[in-house]
Amino acid sequence: MQYNNLGKSGLKVSQLSYGAWVSFGNQVDVKEAKVLLQCCRDHGINFFDNAEVYASGRAxxxxxxxxxEMGWKRSELVISTKIFWGGMGPNDKGLSRKHIVEGVKASLKRLDMEYLDVVYCHRADPSTPIEETVRAMNFVIEKGWALYWGTSxxxxxxxxxxxxxxxRLDLIGPVVEQPEYNLLSRQKVESEYSPLYNNYGIGLTTWSPLASGVLTGKYSKDNVPANSRFALENYKNLANRSLVDDTLLKVEKLKPIALELGVSLAQLSIAWCAxxxxxxxxxxxxxxxAQIVENMKAIEVIPKLTPSVLEKIEAAVQTKPKLI
Structure with missing residues (x-):
């Protein structure tokens, strides 16, 4: 496993990480989580992502x-969570100073940890001035509840x-952004954010490298495996938006490229993001x-992404955004 600096910070995160979205609290309990997390550690993952909204805090x-229960050494882990949707009350969501402070403290209590490595603002909050949010995130860092902050x-x-x-205020800015990024969703990462990398040293921890499983090739318009994410009731709408003819055609065009390299479509897609x-x-x-073991092999695929292979991928998906 390779370890990269999180943006321009000194924090080292594994090139591939593990997130609790969907699985923890919906598909996975504590006993199963221990197996999955240990498998991640065995493959060199040190970075684990969560959010207050995942399974309403249960994740x-x-x-x-x-x-x-596994007795892991805290200093060997990078743990992040995201604050925005904390409950139903008017002050239980958003990025006000009140909810950021209360949300972070509640997350720490649920995680049973003294501090978080990274806290993200899970979305932008149009009802709260950004200055209030910046000051609140710095307060959280000053209190030692988190070491870095970012956006999503x-x-x-x-x-x-x-x-x-x-x-302007001599405060700490966001070191990281967490956007969706995959072969089907590229505009923000490759175009909109371009000035941010040099201007502020922003790093990225990207989510959904497989486009919610579409880029595994296991789905078709008429086939949704019973144990898959899209079979969950909460994700039926996402399935309807994702499993459209144009998208599925792109996936079919990617399959021969993966086959030629001797890798799975999932490994190819994750390696491309990394x-x-x-x-x-x-x-x-x-x-x-087994899915973790499969995904981790993507590390070995990265060197195979030669310029000619990348050209074939571009020709297959035709999703490269124009620079702004």
Whole structure:
């Protein structure tokens, strides 16, 4: 496993990481989580991602209990969570100082940890001034509840504004953004965020490298495996949006490229994301140990992504965005 700096910070994160979205609390309990997390560690993963909204907080509880029961050394782990959707009350969501402070403390309690390595603002909050959010995230860091802060699915303009405020007030700016990034979703990472990498040293921890499983090739319009994500009731709408003819055709065109390299389509897709130099870590998800083992082999595929192979991939998906 390779370890990259998280943006321009000194924090080292594994090139591939593991996220609790969907699986923990929905498909996986503490006993199963211990097996999955140990498999991740055995493959060199040190970075584990969560959020207060995942399974309404249960995902954090499961991850925290599993880590505690396994007796892992905290300093060897990089643990992140995301704050925005904490409950139904008017102050239980968003990025106000009140919810950031209360949300982080609640996450720490669920995880049974003294601090988080990274706390993300899970979305931008149009009802809260960005200055209030920047000041609140710095308060969290000053209290020692988190070491770094970042954003998730913010626009380049919002991240730029946050950094402008941080520089003006001599505060800490966001070191990382967590956007969706895969062969079917590229606009933000490859175009919109381009100025941020040099201007602020922003790193990326990207999610959904397999486009919620579409890029594994296991789905067709008429075939949704019973134990898959799209079979879950909460994800039926996402399935309807994802399993469209144009997308499935792109997937079919990618299959011969993976076959020629002797790798799975999932490994090819994850390796492609990880090969982007602006990506510090690719967050993978899995509900089964075999899926983790399969995903980790993507590390071995990265050197195979020669210019000619990348050209074939571009020709297959035709999703390269125009630079802004």
């Amino acid at each position: 954090e509880e499961i991850m925290g209990q599993a880590i505690w 699915e913010w626009s380049a303009q919002q991240i730029t504004e946050a950094w402008g405020i941080a520089l 090969s982007n130099p602006n990506v510090s870590s690719v967050i993978t998800g899995a509900s089964k140990e």
